[in-house]
Amino acid sequence: MELNRAFGVVLREERKKVAISQEELAYLSNLDRTYISLLERGKRNSTLKVLFGLCNALNISPNYFIKEMEKQINSDQY
Amino acid sequence: MELNRAFGVVLREERKKVAISQEELAYLSNLDRTYISLLERGKRNSTLKVLFGLCNALNISPNYFIKEMEKQINSDQY
Numbered sequence: 001m002e003l004n005r006a007f008g009v010v011l012r013e014e015r016k017k018v019a020i021s022q023e024e025l026a027y028l029s030n031l032d033r034t035y036i037s038l039l040e041r042g043k044r045n046s047t048l049k050v051l052f053g054l055c056n057a058l059n060i061s062p063n064y065f066i067k068e069m070e071k072q073i074n075s076d077q078y
Numbered sequence: 079m080e081l082n083r084a085f086g087v088v089l090r091e092e093r094k095k096v097a098i099s100q101e102e103l104a105y106l107s108n109l110d111r112t113y114i115s116l117l118e119r120g121k122r123n124s125t126l127k128v129l130f131g132l133c134n135a136l137n138i139s140p141n142y143f144i145k146e147m148e149k150q151i152n153s154d155q156y
Contacts, residue, residue: 003130047123048147052081063148066141069126 005042006072010065012040014058028057083120084150088143090118092136106135 001009015025022040026033030053038044048062055062079087093103100118104111108131116122124132126140133140 003127007126045125045127047125048085048129049081049123051126061148063141063144066144070139070141 001072001075002042003069003073004045006069007046008040008042009072010068011036011054013068014060014065015040018058025054025057029053079150079153080120081147081151082123084147085124086118086120087150088146089114089132091146092138092143093118096136103132103135107131 015022020028022036023033025031026036029036029050031050035044039046039050051065052062055065093100098106100114101111103109104114107114107128109128113122117124117128129143130140133143
């Protein structure tokens, strides 16, 4: 799977795990709701600052997030 | 330690481990030598694409790189 798409898949999964909306995640991470939506759809190439901010809001470690992305990238699924 | 600075510290350390120059890393990762220099000095906010490209060139996993960054961020050193 392509990198930005993998990012989006993991972001959506982790957001759903803590059962918050895109609006709530946007508020917690100080980003726009539309930007969260673009990230989840794999339409943006996130910076590390955005990654760390989102992980902080989701209460997970950035290295865990990246590990989940690596799994997606190495999977056969589209 | 600040995030971009932590990125730079880890990048320099990992580049030194494989004993290649900034020029060589730039060539391997398809980036400018000046950009590698800016990243190592903590002057740029890397994207995930750049991170994955650098890790590929350095033959390390992105989640390992991020774990090393987290150690730097949580350390007391400046």
